[in-house]
Amino acid sequence: MAKVAAGLQYSEEHEWVAREDGNVVSVGISAVATDALGDIVYVDLPEVGSTVTAGETCGEVESTKSVSDLYSPVTGEVTELNTTAVDDPAVINSDPYGSGWLFKVAAVSDGPLLSAEEYAAKNGGEL
Amino acid sequence: MSKHTALYGTHEALGASFTDFGGWQMPLKYSSELAEHHAVRQAAGLFDLSHMGEVWVTGPDAGAFLDYALVGKLSAIADGKAKYSLICNADGGIIDDLLTYRFGPEKYLVVPNAGNAPTVAAELAQRAEGFDVVVENVSEAMSLIAVQGPNAEAILLKLTDDAQHDLVSGLKYYAFDEVTVAGHDVILARTGYTGEDGFELFLPNEGAAALWASISEAGAGLGLIPCGLACRDSLRLEAGMPLYGNELSLEGNPFAAGLGPVVALSKEGDFVGKEALAALKAAGAGTTSGRRLVGLKGLGRRAARSHYPVLKDGAVIGEVTSGQPSPTLGYPVAMAYVDVEHSEIGTALEAELRGKVEAFEVIALPFYKRAK
Numbered sequence: 001m002a003k004v005a006a007g008l009q010y011s012e013e014h015e016w017v018a019r020e021d022g023n024v025v026s027v028g029i030s031a032v033a034t035d036a037l038g039d040i041v042y043v044d045l046p047e048v049g050s051t052v053t054a055g056e057t058c059g060e061v062e063s064t065k066s067v068s069d070l071y072s073p074v075t076g077e078v079t080e081l082n083t084t085a086v087d088d089p090a091v092i093n094s095d096p097y098g099s100g101w102l103f104k105v106a107a108v109s110d111g112p113l114l115s116a117e118e119y120a121a122k123n124g125g126e127l
Numbered sequence: 128m129s130k131h132t133a134l135y136g137t138h139e140a141l142g143a144s145f146t147d148f149g150g151w152q153m154p155l156k157y158s159s160e161l162a163e164h165h166a167v168r169q170a171a172g173l174f175d176l177s178h179m180g181e182v183w184v185t186g187p188d189a190g191a192f193l194d195y196a197l198v199g200k201l202s203a204i205a206d207g208k209a210k211y212s213l214i215c216n217a218d219g220g221i222i223d224d225l226l227t228y229r230f231g232p233e234k235y236l237v238v239p240n241a242g243n244a245p246t247v248a249a250e251l252a253q254r255a256e257g258f259d260v261v262v263e264n265v266s267e268a269m270s271l272i273a274v275q276g277p278n279a280e281a282i283l284l285k286l287t288d289d290a291q292h293d294l295v296s297g298l299k300y301y302a303f304d305e306v307t308v309a310g311h312d313v314i315l316a317r318t319g320y321t322g323e324d325g326f327e328l329f330l331p332n333e334g335a336a337a338l339w340a341s342i343s344e345a346g347a348g349l350g351l352i353p354c355g356l357a358c359r360d361s362l363r364l365e366a367g368m369p370l371y372g373n374e375l376s377l378e379g380n381p382f383a384a385g386l387g388p389v390v391a392l393s394k395e396g397d398f399v400g401k402e403a404l405a406a407l408k409a410a411g412a413g414t415t416s417g418r419r420l421v422g423l424k425g426l427g428r429r430a431a432r433s434h435y436p437v438l439k440d441g442a443v444i445g446e447v448t449s450g451q452p453s454p455t456l457g458y459p460v461a462m463a464y465v466d467v468e469h470s471e472i473g474t475a476l477e478a479e480l481r482g483k484v485e486a487f488e489v490i491a492l493p494f495y496k497r498a499k
Binding site for chain 2: 042
């Protein structure tokens with residue numbers, strides 16, 4: 001069963017949101033998503049300085065078997081990318097809630113987000 | 128409700144994730160499909176292929192019947208050898224691709240793809256009218272286990288008696304024999320769908336779980352791991368092997384698929400699809416007219432997937448049938464049908480990947496060839 005990290009918030013599209021300093025959040029994809037995708041080999045992220053909008057696509061994640069859109073769970077300006085994950089996407093599989101984070105946003109508003117408990121219940125995940 | 132192979136419980140215990148394939152619940156992967164792919168290229172992989180069909184064709188007319196029912200000259204196979212062939216309809220459309228194993232002049236085993244097995248068995252039964260043959264579909268009672276990779280032979284040698292070692296080692300590609308492996312009487316064939324050396328073992332369902340366990344144990348020190356259908360697909364794609372439903376279909380034809388040499392138009396007598404196939408060949412299908420199957424190499428990092436359009440100067444000239452990042456080669460590969468005038472090796476093409484255009488180049492198949 002896919003692990004769902006406690007204390008994070010989740011979008012319906014399987015992105016997670018972690019609150020950092022001030023209004024900055026880091027964003028990644030859940031283990032539910034990485035399990036479904038398989039081994040990730042390529043990730044396309046929004047550029048630093050660009051604006052992402054909650055619920056809209058902002059990149060894509062490609063695995064050996066499939067490709068899926070990346071949706072931003074929040075609205076705001078992108079402040080930082082995880083270049084480690086871009087160079088070695090395998091970390092997204094091995095540590096989706098840690099070193100496999102994807103990008104940070106100075107969020108001005110959130111899209112609809114679920115608690116870890118709600119997300120786990122909905123997707124058959126394990127807290 | 129999809130069917131379970133005799134090894135379903137084994138896969139569950141190994142923690143496999145499953146997928147529905149051809150009406151069967153099959154292991155997609157056990158751990159990481161990339162690790163499984165590399166294991167087969169570098170050491171060995173163990174596959175459950177029991178979803179594949181098995182149809183016995185026996186009787187005095189067995190050879191003549193198969194020559195009529197399939198596009199190749201199966202009667203000419205030597206005893207103990209296997210041959211790749213196609214079963215076509217009257218229009219030359221491909222019903223399935225299959226392997227035929229000859230045990231003797233009156234005994235052949237036909238192995239169709241999982242999802243097509245009932246159709247192929249029914250077609251063969253229908254085409255058997257007027258021939259002195261018996262067509263028997265034993266797909267549900269037989270299991271098929273594959274050991275693929277450079278260490279496959281060493282693993283098989285650990286499981287066979289000294290007296291049979293020469294037989295196992297001496298078995299040539301596309302040859303088979305009846306061998307006792309870990310106490311089980313199996314049909315051992317040196318065939319596969321991975322581009323590596325390897326074996327496929329047919330046996331009754333009852334022995335499958337015990338044989339799987341014996342092979343796992345014997346292979347543990349030789350890098351053998353269980354492998355699912357995800358890596359089977361990436362392995363066969365690198366090896367340039369067509370997959371029914373992707374590269375081959377009723378709408379396609381053997382010449383466009385590059386399988387012209389499989390069609391024995393000069394064999395004696397009639398066969399199903401002969402007239403249509405002769406007309407397609409005369410019209411230059413796959414060479415001077417229509418589309419042909421080619422290999423594409425992606426020049427960027429993004430992979431083209433099945434059904435993505437292939438473009439030349441912005442105009443659609445083809446369609447991808449299979450594609451993904453090649454784990455062995457490190458760049459995206461794809462097979463695609465393109466208009467014959469754009470099919471030459473070295474042609475620069477593009478593929479439309481979900482709204483964005485990426486550069487691809489026509490390259491020779493197979494993408495990967497093992498060092499001999």
